[in-house]
Amino acid sequence: MPRVTEETVDHVARLARLSLTEEERRVFARQLEEILAWAESLQALDTSGVPPMSHPREAETLRDDEPRAGVDRATALAGAPEARDGLFRVPRVIGG
Amino acid sequence: MSGLPGLAAAAIRRRVAAHEVSCEEVTREQLARIEALEPAIDAFLLVAPERALVSAKRLDAALAGGAPAPALAGVPLAVKDVLHVEGLPTTCGSRILDGYHPPFAATAVARLEAAGAIVLGKTNMDEFAMGSSTERSAFRPTRNPWDRSRVPGGSSGGSAAAVAARLAPLALGTDTGGSIRQPAAFCGVVGLKPTWGRVSRYGLVAFASSLDQAGPLGRTVEDVALACSALFGRDPLDATSADEPLPDFAPALAGEAAGLRVGVPWGFLANGVEVETMGRFREALHALESAGASLVEVPLTHLPHAIAAYYLVATAEASSNLARYDGVRYGRRAPGAHDLPALYGRTRDLGFGPEVKRRIILGTFALSSGYYDAYYLRAQKVRTLIRRDFEAAFEACDVIATPTTPTPAFRLGEKTDDPLQMYLADIFTVPANLAGLPALSLPCGLAGGLPVGLQLTARAFDESMLLRAGAAYQRVTRHHELTPPF
Numbered sequence: 085m086p087r088v089t090e091e092t093v094d095h096v097a098r099l100a101r102l103s104l105t106e107e108e109r110r111v112f113a114r115q116l117e118e119i120l121a122w123a124e125s126l127q128a129l130d131t132s133g134v135p136p137m138s139h140p141r142e143a144e145t146l147r148d149d150e151p152r153a154g155v156d157r158a159t160a161l162a163g164a165p166e167a168r169d170g171l172f173r174v175p176r177v178i179g180g
Numbered sequence: 181m182s183g184l185p186g187l188a189a190a191a192i193r194r195r196v197a198a199h200e201v202s203c204e205e206v207t208r209e210q211l212a213r214i215e216a217l218e219p220a221i222d223a224f225l226l227v228a229p230e231r232a233l234v235s236a237k238r239l240d241a242a243l244a245g246g247a248p249a250p251a252l253a254g255v256p257l258a259v260k261d262v263l264h265v266e267g268l269p270t271t272c273g274s275r276i277l278d279g280y281h282p283p284f285a286a287t288a289v290a291r292l293e294a295a296g297a298i299v300l301g302k303t304n305m306d307e308f309a310m311g312s313s314t315e316r317s318a319f320r321p322t323r324n325p326w327d328r329s330r331v332p333g334g335s336s337g338g339s340a341a342a343v344a345a346r347l348a349p350l351a352l353g354t355d356t357g358g359s360i361r362q363p364a365a366f367c368g369v370v371g372l373k374p375t376w377g378r379v380s381r382y383g384l385v386a387f388a389s390s391l392d393q394a395g396p397l398g399r400t401v402e403d404v405a406l407a408c409s410a411l412f413g414r415d416p417l418d419a420t421s422a423d424e425p426l427p428d429f430a431p432a433l434a435g436e437a438a439g440l441r442v443g444v445p446w447g448f449l450a451n452g453v454e455v456e457t458m459g460r461f462r463e464a465l466h467a468l469e470s471a472g473a474s475l476v477e478v479p480l481t482h483l484p485h486a487i488a489a490y491y492l493v494a495t496a497e498a499s500s501n502l503a504r505y506d507g508v509r510y511g512r513r514a515p516g517a518h519d520l521p522a523l524y525g526r527t528r529d530l531g532f533g534p535e536v537k538r539r540i541i542l543g544t545f546a547l548s549s550g551y552y553d554a555y556y557l558r559a560q561k562v563r564t565l566i567r568r569d570f571e572a573a574f575e576a577c578d579v580i581a582t583p584t585t586p587t588p589a590f591r592l593g594e595k596t597d598d599p600l601q602m603y604l605a606d607i608f609t610v611p612a613n614l615a616g617l618p619a620l621s622l623p624c625g626l627a628g629g630l631p632v633g634l635q636l637t638a639r640a641f642d643e644s645m646l647l648r649a650g651a652a653y654q655r656v657t658r659h660h661e662l663t664p665p666f
Contacts, residue, residue, distance in 0.1 A: 093541060100499060100544040101506070102537060103525035112541050118600055119542060123488040126558050129565070136560030137567060139390035139420070140376040140616020140640070147416040159283045165513035172508050175519050 088117040185213040189255040189349040189403040193296070197249035203236035207298050210256040214300065214347050220666075222322045223332075223342040225261050227301035228268055232256075235298045251410055253296035258348035260339050261302035262309055263394065264383040265289050268299075272385050273307040273317040273335075276505045276531025278512040286383025287415045288352060288394045295410035300348055303338030307533045308502065309359055309387045311335050312602055313595065316535045321592055324366060325664035326630055330589040333363030336397065340367040343397050344664055350407055351397045356387050357490055358584075358609025360395050361621035365584035365633020368623045368662060370650070371397045372404050375640045376616035377422035380415030388497035389420075391490075391613040400660055401622070401650035405429040408643060427644045435648035437656075438472030442636075442649075443577030445480040452607070454587040456627035461583045464624040464634040464653070468581075471656045473649075478573035478580060482565045483611055489566065490610040491603055492559035495543030502540055505531060538599060567615040574639050579649050582608045584621040584633030612637050620646040623659040631662075 090109045093116065097104050104112070157170055166173040184192065184206050195201045211229050218224055236254065243249060259265055262272050264282035266289075271277050293299060306316035314322045314337025322337045324330040325345040332341040336353030340363035343351050353360040355373035364371025372395045379394045386392060396407035409429060415421045444465065453461070469475060507513035507527030514526035532540070546555040573580060586605060595602045612619035617637050624634035634653070638645040654660050 092545070096541050096544045096548060099548060100540050101503070101521070101524040101528060102532075102540060103522075103529040104537070105529075108534070108537065112538060115538060115599055116542060116545065119491065119603075120545075120555075122600060123492060123555070126485055126488050126492075126562055127554065129482075129485065129558075129562060131558060131561040131565070134561040134564050136557055137563040138560060140567075141420060141422065146419055155283050160509075162283070163280055163510035165507055165511070174508055175517060175523055177520055 088113050088120065184209045185346045187349065188400050189252065189398060189406055190400070192255050192349060193249065193251070193253050193406070196243070196254035199243070203239045203254035203298060204233065206254045207232050207236040207256060210300060210348065217345055217347060220323065220328065221325055221341050221345050221347070222320050223303055223338040223345065223347055224258070224301045225271060225273070225304050225319060225338065226268060228299065231267060232298050232300050235293070239296055250294070250296035251406060252292060255297045255350055256300050256348045257292055257297040258300055258303045258339055258342040258351040259289055260305055260336050260351070260353050262305060262354055262385045263289050263352055265299055265302065268302060270302070270385065272309070273305040273319065274531065274533070274536070275318045276511050276528070280511050282383070284383060287380035287417060288384065288411055291410050292352070292407065297350065303336070303342055303351065305338055306335035307536050308385070308498070309335040309354055309356055310498070310535050310539050312358070312362055312606060314338060315592060315596055316533060318533050324589050325666045326368060327589065330591055330630070331366065333366035333589060335359040337363045339397050340364050340369055340371065343367065343369045343399060345666060349398060350403055352394060353397050354384060354392060354394045355613065356391045357494060357613050358606050360397060361584050361609050361619060361633065361635060362606065364397055364621040366589040366631065368631030368664065369397055369399055370401055370404050370623070370660065371395065371621045372408065372643070372646065373612060373619050374408065374412065374643055375422070375618045377420055378618070378641065378643070379411050380418040380421045382415055382417040386501040388494040389501065390497060391494055401647055401654050402433055405433055405647045422641070424641050429644060429647055432644040432648040433651045435652060436472060437468050437649065437652035440468070440473040440579065440649055440652070441577040442468055442473050442475050443478035443573050443580040444475055445483065445580065445582065446477050448480055448483045449582060452586050453583055454627070457583050457587060457632050460625040460627055460632040461634060465581060467656050468649070468653060471652055476577050478577060480569045480573055482562065482569050485562050486566055486611045486614060487603060487607055489559040489562040490606070490614055491542070492546045492555050493563060493614070495539040496546045496556045497543070499540045499543030499547065502536070535599070563614045566611055570615045570617060578645050579636040579638050582635050584608060584635040588627050588630035588632055608635060616640060618643045618646055620650050622650050622653055623662065624657070625659050626662070
């Protein structure tokens with residue numbers, strides 16, 4: 085059973101691109117530890133030779149790969165918080 | 181008022197088809213009832229009267245021109261706000277989607293509209309369907325029509341409360357770990373989670389893709405079957421939608437309980453079910469038995485591990501699915517960020533509520549390096565064990581019965597500070613999602629004045645068996661006719 089510290093939560097929050105407040109970090113560390121302690125029962129099960137199940141259906145039915153119209157650019161951009169020159173606008177990524 | 185809002189969907193459709201009433205009249209009366217009662221329930225996040233009336237008049241014109249009445253002609257429909265409706269915003273109960281207008285419609289909604297259903301509006305839900313009480317909506321809680329100090333359940337709490345309060349005869353919900361069946365039980369209505377793959381997930385905003393499934397809520401098994409006939413079927417836009425034959429549900433609805441083998445996992449029910457809830461459950465089994473069904477005990481030995489497996493699998497998938505909310509392409513963006521990591525971090529901190537953040541943290545942890553094998557992979561293996569348990573049980577029975585929930589509806593605020601307690605209450609509903617099976621919740625009486633649900637689970641793609649058992653049960657009981665004191 086891993087000890088969940090605020091540093092653990094910090095690390096995971098960075099992976100998940102979440103900025104948390106100190107209060108959230110403290111509360112989530114405690115709750116995550118509680119939840120994982122309780123999920124510990126899974127560790128006692130013998131799962132040797134048991135295949136993992138990623139979803140309930142064995143076979144997926146794929147449609148034919150034929151070109152068709154998608155969402156056009158203006159529609160796709162219509163919901164953007166910021167757009168310019170037909171593109172999604174974000175803060176500078178390179179340089180600066 | 182002519183009492184139209186009290187009618188079942190099937191009765192409305194019959195009267196519309198017989199030209200006894202117009203779709204517009206039905207819609208106007210339903211909207212009037214919503215206007216009068218919605219402030220006390222808060223079932224809807226958005227009521228769309230103009231759109232509803234346009235749809236109703238269009239259908240009336242077609243019917244006046246001699247067109248045959250489709251299967252749901254004129255039936256008012258409430259849609260959970262996680263499914264895209266053409267022309268309406270989608271919020272998923274979250275602030276992070278502020279201002280979002282989907283550029284396409286959900287196949288599930290489009291199919292019901294094509295069958296003549298009239299969309300009234302979008303119903304309240306726990307944010308991104310993560311919750312069991314609808315208190316996790318970023319906007320407001322919904323109240324249980326049976327007792328307004330109590331939760332309607334969740335996450336499809338708005339849809340269940342709307343059907344219970346006669347604000348709509350039919351509603352669409354979604355069910356990832358019980359989110360149709362648990363609120364149906366808490367509000368005293370019928371709710372069906374179809375087999376995973378039965379209903380297209382196109383236009384359903386993803387929470388946990390291997391578990392999510394849309395389905396109907398109504399007041400009778402017949403109404404739920406009507407909706408299923410329109411909803412089910414392969415959709416080329418969802419590669420996981422199944423190409424299975426579509427049954428005619430009429431024989432199932434006319435079917436008998438005689439010969440039905442009902443499996444009961446008594447060992448699993450030994451602890452943790454509230455006394456009166458257990459009483460109603462035993463009475464329900466007795467009613468089925470009296471109608472000719474036989475009871476058989478089934479083991480289902482791994483079910484005690486279902487909650488742990490579920491919360492690891494569901495949160496892992498959610499942490500991945502919710503990565504898309506980054507303030508770049510749609511929805512809300514936090515102001516003032518000068519670089520991309522800050523833009524993502526602040527947007528997500530500002531836009532997501534506490535339960536969503538908690539689940540993203542748990543899911544990211546379960547998938548992270550060093551913990552993946554012990555948590556996510558192990559949970560997926562336990563999922564296989566649970567599925568095998570069901571396969572073995574269905575050698576000896578046709579449906580498996582449990583209470584839908586261990587207790588009736590709890591009070592608003594009762595469990596909000598203790599997420600683990602909230603999760604544990606999902607014990608009877610999550611197994612069907614893990615195994616991908618269809619499951620039905622039926623009203624089976626009251627405990628302390630609050631509705632109790634009987635849950636039946638069947639083999640994959642055997643919704644007909646559930647509807648047969650449910651229709652037989654509703655023929656010998658009157659619980660579904662009870663109305664909230666409201």
